[in-house]
Amino acid sequence: MGRTTTIDASTGQLASQLSSGNGAAAASEDPNQYMADTHCRADGPDTVDPGCLTLACPPSPNGATGTPVIWKEAPKAITNPGWTDWIPVTGPTCLYGPEPHNILDDIAARILTDFRQLPLNPGTLTTQPFPNTLIGAPTNFYATTTPQTFNLTILGQNVHLTATPTTYTYTYGDGQTLGPTPTTGHPIPDTQWLTTTTQTSHTYTTTGNYPATLTTTYTGTYTVNNGPPLPINGTLNLTTTPQTIHVWKTETALVADTCEQNPHSWGCPGTND
Structure with a gap:
């Protein structure tokens, strides 16, 4: 079971929900929804990427355990979509924490404040x-x-x-x-x-x-x-x-001399009349 991240079309709220492959249609600039598939592990029931068998997540600074995941995508407009690998990432990556399926929810809850x-x-x-x-x-x-x-x-x-x-x-x-x-x-x-x-x-x-x-x-x-x-x-x-x-505001007037000829003439710098 993975975690999908979508936008609720009625509220506009970012929402994550557990999913076994069912996607919800939503209105958003991005036409896709995404899932961090936590089945990416050696003992997972539906491991499809051989990288899952070899990826060792490096330790995090706080000592949290890393879990390999494969990012999946599917169109929001399709109910019960078929998930495909998110193209920019060709192999597994890591999420850190005792319950990796909750990490995206927890980050989404605080990301606006940050x-x-x-x-x-x-x-x-x-x-x-x-x-x-x-x-x-x-x-x-x-x-x-x-x-x-x-x-x-x-x-x-x-x-x-x-x-x-x-x-x-x-x-x-x-x-x-x-x-x-x-x-x-x-x-x-x-x-x-x-x-x-x-x-x-x-x-x-x-x-x-x-x-x-x-x-x-x-x-x-x-x-x-x-x-x-x-x-x-x-x-x-x-x-x-x-x-x-x-x-x-501007004013116009007829003058006999230029400011070079008469520095005190009307409109020349330093004069008021």
Whole structure:
């Protein structure tokens, strides 16, 4: 009897259940469900991989006993599927603990908490122009983020976790927001600043100083001892440090001299009239 890991279609919860080959259909980005088959041992009733007969699990740092397993996969949409070997792993791997069939459940119960405690980089919010922009003109914003990976030890198992940015919320500081949206935005040439409207740009209607931030929503997957990627049931929101945008207004006037000719002329640096 093995352990399958699926997503409940009605609740969206990650669920593991004992299985002798029966899979439950579920809605998920990954169309497959996975099973760590603990029959991978020399005295197992249905050992099919000769590696099971020769694999000796190395001792874990905490002295837990290692049990060889073969990772299996099957489509979630098929009831009572036929399990096949998960292709990226061609031989047995190990799970550590007195009851290896419970390990995936125990990790799934705490993985979201561990995910939310990782030192993820919230990404970067860039503004064009910055720090000064003009009232009534489009100011371009864009996000720069990347997937981040971490290697953890959880309950004696090697867990590789991947955090992926999926949506973004732009807070412009004047009470207006955009998102959550999958759009990261993009940089534009400085010749287009204040004249080009992008999907993530914003136009300020009053002068002032506004704290702008970016909130990135991360989703996660994790693998246990080089097994298949399992989804983390939950997300993590990270917000950048506010950056102050100064919104100015423009005035025009006719002048007789350039600032080089008359440094005290209207509009020249250091003058107010």
